[in-house]
Amino acid sequence: MRAVQTQSQSRKNLLTKTHVVGWSFIALAVFMIFAFYFYPMLQALLMSFQSGAGTNLTFVGLDNYKRLFTDPTFIATVTNTFIYLIVQVPVMIILALFISVLLNDPKLKFKGFFRTAIFLPCVTSLVAYSVIFKYLFSNNGLINTMLMKVALIGEPIQWLTDPFWAKMTIIIAITWRWTGYNMIFYLSALQNIDNSIYEAAKIDGASAFQQFFRITVPMLRPIILFTSITSTIGTLQLFDEVVNITKGGPGNATMSLSQYIYNLSFKYTPDFGYAATVSYAIVILIVIFSIIQFKVAGDRNG
Known part of the structure; x- marks a missing residue:
């Protein structure tokens, strides 16, 4: 015992x-x-219930959250961010998926070069590439010069000073930088799909179009969900491109939520309490969009 x-x-x-x-x-x-x-995060949450100039904060309850619904600048930044989100993210995901399928073709030569070239923008400095885009899309920049030389336009497009074209410039910039990043995930997933599945589909008479939508897309669904969520989070937190290319202008036409938080904290009269409230608004939006994406593209049996 x-x-x-x-x-x-x-x-x-x-x-x-x-x-x-x-x-x-x-x-x-x-x-x-x-x-x-x-x-x-906890301190920011507590700060979101306070208000005041600088560090002289006092408890105001839910006043900051109520202020969001009557703040024209906040509403403008949410609108801008939504436009980036609903336009840029689908375009980037579809483009990355299409490129990855092309680069996964065993018959394609110089695949390593093309993969590196497309992924290379992801490792460039955010500030450096933003400045380059600013000069490329200026009135006398390379883009306007080339478009005028091939007679597609008669006068320079106001890429940086027109509200519509300024948004398009931001969308083009972030698509250029992050498409290769998502492409790598799709390439890795594609190489794990057994080639015998495609061979069986060919024997059954399935076209390349049918193979893509009936085999490739369903088997990449978890990766598509992952890249959609991460791209959504990144877009809702967009900052560097807007600040360095358009500075949020013209007016507030391109200002993002993150830039507004920066302005509230360091550019305007410092209001850290309201800035924390806006930051938690981003958190709430991320949670909402993530739940929607899980419901739409996630595991239906889960």
């Missing part, structure tokens, strides 16, 4: 020691995550 108790106690001691050793390895990481992620 004592031997059994001794053995049981030894197992408990070993298990306790294992837990202590395991926690000692992750304790620092857990502390850092809490200190630099969860604590600031």
Whole structure:
């Protein structure tokens, strides 16, 4: 009996020691995550219920959240961000999927070069590429010059000063930069699809079009869902391109939610409480869009 108790106690001691050793390895990481992620998020949430200039904040309850619905600048930035979202994200996802299918063709030569060339914009500096786009799309820039030389336009397009064209410039810029990023995910997933599935479909007389929509797209659905959600989150947090290409102009025609948060914090009279409220508005929008995407493209049996 004592031997059994001794053995049981030894197992408990070993298990306790294992837990202590395991926690000692992750304790620092857990502390850092809490200190630099969860604590600031909690502080921002508490700050969203306060208002005042600079650090002289006072508790105002839900006044900041009520202010969102009557703030014309916030409404304009939400509208701009939605336009980027509903136009750019589908275009980028479809383009990345199409390119990945082309580059997955075993008969294609120089695949490594093309994959690298398309992915390369993802590793460029956000500021550097934004400045380049600003000069490319200026009135006397390369884009207008080329379009006028081939007689597609008679006078320069106001890419940066017209509200519509300024939005199009931002959409083109972020599509150029992030299409290759999503393409890599699709390429990785395509290479994990057994080629015998396509061979069986060919034997059954399925065309390339049918194979794409009946085999490729359904089998890539989890990756499409993932890239859609990450692209949505990135677009709702759009900042660098808008600030460096159009500075949010003309007027507020291209200003994004993240730029508005920056302006509230550092450009206008500092109102950190309301800036935190706008930041949590982004969080709420991300949650809403993520749930919608899970419902539309997620696991229907889940």
